[in-house]
Amino acid sequence: MSAAPAPLQAARAHVLIAVKDLRHAKSRLGPSLTADERAALTLAMVQDTVTAAFSSEAVHAVTVVTPDAVVAAAAGALGAAHFPDRGGDDLNAVLTAAARTVLSGRIVALQGDLPCLSGPELTAALAAARPLRRAVVVDHHGTGTSALIAESHDLDPRFGLDSARRHIDSGATALDGDWPGLRLDVDTPGDLAAAIALGPGPATTRALLSMDHIGSSHSR
Numbered sequence: 108m109s110a111a112p113a114p115l116q117a118a119r120a121h122v123l124i125a126v127k128d129l130r131h132a133k134s135r136l137g138p139s140l141t142a143d144e145r146a147a148l149t150l151a152m153v154q155d156t157v158t159a160a161f162s163s164e165a166v167h168a169v170t171v172v173t174p175d176a177v178v179a180a181a182a183g184a185l186g187a188a189h190f191p192d193r194g195g196d197d198l199n200a201v202l203t204a205a206a207r208t209v210l211s212g213r214i215v216a217l218q219g220d221l222p223c224l225s226g227p228e229l230t231a232a233l234a235a236a237r238p239l240r241r242a243v244v245v246d247h248h249g250t251g252t253s254a255l256i257a258e259s260h261d262l263d264p265r266f267g268l269d270s271a272r273r274h275i276d277s278g279a280t281a282l283d284g285d286w287p288g289l290r291l292d293v294d295t296p297g298d299l300a301a302a303i304a305l306g307p308g309p310a311t312t313r314a315l316l317s318m319d320h321i322g323s324s325h326s327r
Contacts, residue, residue, distance in 0.1 A: 123170050124182075148318075155221075159228075172205050253291075
């Protein structure tokens, strides 16, 4: 794995995307996809999320926080930095450590499974969060966190079960915006069906088309 990136003076927002080891990715898609298909789909969704983040005019840089060398290499090919996660680290602790490498400016802790995310959605969310100390974009289920936005020294991530409520209870303001791609993280077969209906990015589309039992219906 590469070394952690040097501290950066962020002119705009710096996006942090945490991604698990691909071998353990998306277990709740198990009834629909094989382990290899889950890994390929996860990697593709990360690529589309990174690409969309970079396309936002409000984003200065993207760092992927992961223990997986394949994820780090794929994100690096798109211009993202890599902050190493040793794999056993607590997600919130490692995100806090990664946030400390950004000397100033806004941090966005963004989910890596947002295949329908668009740059303008992220730009709009960052604009809505500008007057707030901490803000949260609640996912489409109403319980999870798609994005946590704060100053670099004040991220205070609380990801995990019912993270939206825990972020709000800790002082974050829930943003009210019509951002379907930003809110649609993919964990279950129902989420995947919703993403296919909304229209995923090119990497996810290619991954789905390579899966005969899903790609045939996606192409119709």
